[in-house]
Amino acid sequence: MRRDVLGTLMMVTKLMNADMERGLGPAGLTMARAQVLWEIGGAPGMTQKMLADRLGVTPRNVTGLVDALEGLGLVERKAHPQDRRAIQLFLTASGAGQFRQFQAGQEQFATLLLGDVSPERLAGLRTELHAIVGKLSALAEGDQTGR
Incomplete structure (x- = not known):
């Protein structure tokens, strides 16, 4: 019974990941980039160090992800007002629109899966x-x- 439940959880994970990747592809996003957008959207102004800690990755990984999102016009970096070594992260207007789409999509998906x-x-x-x-x-x- 436990192995059956574990197998079901693994299948749910696989199917949800595949569904998310299909939804993100047209926007030029990967799961990792979407996670960065989600984190910044939930806590605008966080530093790259804070983001790395939240994601459990190295600051170097965050730099690459933020570079890509900045290139897509979704994220912008700004100097931290109190710490000249720190960089704060914010969503651009396009990034905020994408974040709102994520939120709406999450609500729709939750209703579809769990509404009954x-x-x-x-x-x-x-x-x-x-x-x-x-x-x-x-x-x-x-x-x-x-x-």
Whole structure:
């Protein structure tokens, strides 16, 4: 039974990733670039260092992603007003439009997938998924017990 559930979770992951990649392609975005847009849209003015920490990647990786998004006219860098070494990140008008499309798409997708699930079942599913995320996070940090 556990292996069946794990197999189902893996299939959900695969199908959701494929769906997201199909939706992002026409905008010239990859999953990584979309994640950067999502993070900046949720916290405008964050520094590249803060973004790297949130994504769990090196500052060098962030530089490449931001360069690409800047080239697409979706993100802009601005000097930090208090720290001359830091760069703040903001969405351009086009980037903000893309961010709003992400938000609307997420709402539509949630309704499509979960619209007919009762609030009680959704609450239970959320609880179980949060527990799984916690265990996966612990494993990613090297805690082999998943705690």
